[in-house]
Amino acid sequence: MKPILVVFSGGQDSTTCLFKAIAERGAENVHAVTFNYGQRHALEVKLAREIAEEQHIASFKVITVDWYKDITHNALMDSSETIGHEPGAPFPNTFVEGRNALFLLTAAIYAKSKGIYDIMIGVGEADFSGYPDCREAFVKSMNQTLNLAMDCEFVIHAPLQHMTKAETWALADRLGKLDYIRTRTLTCYEGIPGDGCGKCPSCKLRAAGLKAYLDSRA
Amino acid sequence: MKPILVVFSGGQDSTTCLFKAIAERGAENVHAVTFNYGQRHALEVKLAREIAEEQHIASFKVITVDWYKDITHNALMDSSETIGHEPGAPFPNTFVEGRNALFLLTAAIYAKSKGIYDIMIGVGEADFSGYPDCREAFVKSMNQTLNLAMDCEFVIHAPLQHMTKAETWALADRLGKLDYIRTRTLTCYEGIPGDGCGKCPSCKLRAAGLKAYLDSRA
Numbered sequence: 001m002k003p004i005l006v007v008f009s010g011g012q013d014s015t016t017c018l019f020k021a022i023a024e025r026g027a028e029n030v031h032a033v034t035f036n037y038g039q040r041h042a043l044e045v046k047l048a049r050e051i052a053e054e055q056h057i058a059s060f061k062v063i064t065v066d067w068y069k070d071i072t073h074n075a076l077m078d079s080s081e082t083i084g085h086e087p088g089a090p091f092p093n094t095f096v097e098g099r100n101a102l103f104l105l106t107a108a109i110y111a112k113s114k115g116i117y118d119i120m121i122g123v124g125e126a127d128f129s130g131y132p133d134c135r136e137a138f139v140k141s142m143n144q145t146l147n148l149a150m151d152c153e154f155v156i157h158a159p160l161q162h163m164t165k166a167e168t169w170a171l172a173d174r175l176g177k178l179d180y181i182r183t184r185t186l187t188c189y190e191g192i193p194g195d196g197c198g199k200c201p202s203c204k205l206r207a208a209g210l211k212a213y214l215d216s217r218a
Numbered sequence: 219m220k221p222i223l224v225v226f227s228g229g230q231d232s233t234t235c236l237f238k239a240i241a242e243r244g245a246e247n248v249h250a251v252t253f254n255y256g257q258r259h260a261l262e263v264k265l266a267r268e269i270a271e272e273q274h275i276a277s278f279k280v281i282t283v284d285w286y287k288d289i290t291h292n293a294l295m296d297s298s299e300t301i302g303h304e305p306g307a308p309f310p311n312t313f314v315e316g317r318n319a320l321f322l323l324t325a326a327i328y329a330k331s332k333g334i335y336d337i338m339i340g341v342g343e344a345d346f347s348g349y350p351d352c353r354e355a356f357v358k359s360m361n362q363t364l365n366l367a368m369d370c371e372f373v374i375h376a377p378l379q380h381m382t383k384a385e386t387w388a389l390a391d392r393l394g395k396l397d398y399i400r401t402r403t404l405t406c407y408e409g410i411p412g413d414g415c416g417k418c419p420s421c422k423l424r425a426a427g428l429k430a431y432l433d434s435r436a
Contacts, residue, residue, distance in 0.1 A: 063285050071281065071328040090369060098327040101367040105323060109316040110289040132369035145363040149319040151308060151350035 001025040003058065004118040004157070005111040007103050008032035010048030011187045012206055013122030013160055016168055019175045020159055021120055022055060030057045031116060033107050037065040037099070038077045041191040051184060059114075063106055072097045076189065083189050083200055091130045092201055094189060100133035101142060108146045108154055117154050124160040124168070127205060136161050165209020166216065173213070182210070219243040221276065222336040222375070223329040225321050226250035228266030229405045230424055231340030231378055234386055237393045238377055239338055240273060248275045249334060251325050255283040255317070256295045259409040269402060277332075281324055290315045294407070301407050301418055309348045310419055312407060318351035319360060326364045326372055335372050342378040342386070345423060354379050383427020384434065391431070400428065 004021050008014045021030045034048045045062060052060035068077065075081035075093040085092040100123060107119050123134040132138060136158070143156045160168055172181045188196025188203050196203040222239050226232045239248045252266045263280060270278035286295065293299035293311040303310040318341060325337050341352040350356060354376070361374045378386055390399045406414025406421050414421040 061289075063289065065285070067281050067283070067324075071279075071324065072331045097330055097368050098323055098364075101323050101363065102327075105316055105319050106285075106289065109320075112315055113290045133367040135366070138363070138366040141359065141363040141366050145319065145356070145359040146316075148353070148356040148359050149351045150315050 001029045002118055003029045003031060003114070003116045004120055005031045005033060005107055005114075005116045007107050007119065007121040008034050008048055008052070008060075009122075010034065010044040010046075010051060010185055011122070012172075012181055012185050013124065013168060013187075015051060015181050015185045016172050016175070016177070017120050017122040017159060018051070018055070018057070019177045019181075020171065022057065023175055027055055027057045030055075031059045031061070031111075031114065032057055033061045033063060033110060035063055035065060035103055035106070037096075037102075038069045039096075040076060040079045041186055041189060043191050043193070044186045047184065047186050047193060061110065063110070065102065065106075068096070068102075085201070091132075094129070094201070095131050098133070100131075100138070104139075104142050104156065105146065105149075108150065111154070112150055112152065117152060118157060119154060120157040120159070122160050123158050124163055126162055127164040127166075127209060129201060129205075164212070165205055166212035169210050169213035170216075173217075219247045220336055221247045221249060221332070221334045222338055223249045223251060223325055223332075223334045225325050225337065225339040226252050226266055226270070226278075227340075228252065228262040228264075228269060228403060229340070230390075230399055230403050231342065231386060231405075233269060233399050233403045234390045234393070234395070235338050235340040235377060236269070236273070236275070237395045237399075238389065240275065241393055245273055245275045248273075249277045249279070249329075249332065250275055251279045251281060251328060253281055253283060253321055253324070255314075255320075256287040257314075258294060258297045259404055259407060261409050261411070262404045265402065265404050265411060279328065281328070283320065283324075286314070286320075303419070309350075312347070312419070313349050316351070318349075318356070322360050322374065323364065323367075326368065329372070330368055330370060335370060336375060337372060338375040338377070340378050341376050342381055344380055345382045345384075345427060347419065347423075382430070383423055384430035387428050387431035388434075391435075 189200040190197040407418040408415040
């Protein structure tokens with residue numbers, strides 16, 4: 001099996017990706033990279049490491065991007081801001097400009113140094129917050145840009161691209177990991193693992209998807 | 219005039235770009251960003267700052283990327299390596315994987331936070347080292363990727379894209395800055411400003427271009 005590098009935050013989506021990669025290629029071919037970029041829920045880095053170690057994947061790398069806060073502003077990296085969606089704004093104030101581009105670019109540079117050309121990321125454009133860098137058009141363009149930048153053939157895998165949150169929970173269940181992902185991952189903007197605060201946009205999306213999936217199964 | 223952000227290293231090419239931007243838009247509309255990424259010729263950051271201050275541009279920003287060395291390896295960031303071009307290798311061992319993509323992405327994130335959508339970079343594909351991220355195909359793809367990632371309309375300007383080194387010297391001369399750029403910028407891999415060591419690939423390209431231009435003028 002070819003090795004793959006998963007962009008892994010310790011949240012629901014990327015943990016589902018991690019388990020999908022493990023199921024398809026074996027833990028010994030799965031590498032993960034996590035970013036510490038000043039996010040308010042930095043506990044996710046700790047949880048990501050715990051999951052990576054428990055699953056005995058091939059490698060786990062944390063990259064700290066300490067200049068992010070210095071060049072852009074958003075409610076995800078500024079705990080003094082109230083998370084919300086201003087009327088008329090294209091997306092919630094938790095949008096981090098260029099984040100998925102930075103994650104994919106950095107992951108690709110790191111992957112190439114390890115001879116890895118498959119990269120997986122848990123972005124999706126259904127049931128998400130309208131972030132432009134979660135759309136397929138962006139992911140495909142980024143893939144081409146990476147190949148041109150480094151003169152090689154990366155393949156970006158985005159298995160959740162067109163899945164609703166309910167479908168992502170269904171995938172977790174098929175992988176036998178629904179309870180694990182439900183209890184061990186962190187998606188909440190307030191930094192509360194598992195079911196989270198229940199009030200932030202991220203918790204609401206996650207809970208609504210879970211309810212929809214569990215209802216469909218009942 | 220609309221503001222513009224120049225990716226500015228303090229080398230010949232980006233300093234020529236800086237003066238072109240100043241000539242076209244006025245120093246008060248020109249911003250510059252310089253990267254400190256562990257390059258062996260880190261003196262260029264100091265020289266870049268001096269040039270920026272002397273020219274009274276609108277702002278000058280240094281971004282330190284301290285994880286670069288940790289995720290990739292090349293002779294530009296490892297002073298213990300001998301700079302060279304291995305037979306059969308696609309480009310010299312000074313190639314920094316993903317560098318122009320990282321510079322442009324980071325510049326764009328920073329630019330957007332300042333309401334700037336024009337970005338200038340001194341890449342070119344004639345008389346250069348065959349680096350893939352200096353080619354027009356990469357720059358155009360990167361431009362599209364940035365627009366998709368951040369849902370806006372950046373314009374990347376690469377005025378040296380098809381210029382030889384001799385033509386870049388000619389442009390510097392038209393801008394009235396030939397002597398300034400010749401003496402004040404640093405392109406040499408060994409970190410020697412002006413005419414440099416005269417022996418590294420970068421000095422050779424620079425000197426050959428200057429000779430060609432001066433000969434053509436004679």
